Amino acid sequence: MNTTAPMVSLVMGSDSDWPVMKLAAEALHEFGILFEADVVSAHRMPEDMIAYGKAAHTRGIRVIIAGAGGAAHLPGMLASVTPLPVIGVPVPLKTLDGMDSLLSIVQMPAGVPVATVSIGGARNAGLLAVRMLAIGADDLAAGLQEKLITFAESLRQVASEKGAVLRAAVANEAPGT
């Protein structure tokens, strides 16, 4: 395996999506996953988009994360030309708050799946890509499984600490105390 080649493709319909999509980049970075990022619009550069989608798996990419706002056709169109799993990120715009994007991405016809995360949920898209790469019995998967278990434990600890703070605050405010 070439450990210097990107395994995840992080693409978006416009560079204006980057403030949302960079959350996926940060998650991938935390787990040491190499990725490439690019603007690939189904609407504005359809032939480039098709070529990109068709070639991704031949270059060693294993998961595609695609984010777009508004009439978000990019994730579904990529899914139609690649054998790779595609994770779709609805990017919220000023109008309609991302509902248009969510519905454009999530409501795919049978046969062309896109794993859709929440509106603006790029961090979860990155984490889902990590989990996909953690499937299997190779060294990469085993290492990522360990990191994911440690990560889950850190989430548990933070939640637990917040619970302790809340319990203390409620106890202090309790009537008659």
Ligand SMILES: Nc1c(C(=O)O)ncn1[C@@H]1O[C@H](COP(=O)(O)O)[C@@H](O)[C@H]1O
């Ligand atoms: N939804 C799509 C696609 C596509 O689906 O191919 N290409 C661009 N866009 C979206 O248009 C919005 C506005 O783009 P601009 O900010 O460049 O005008 C962005 O959220 C982009 O993802």
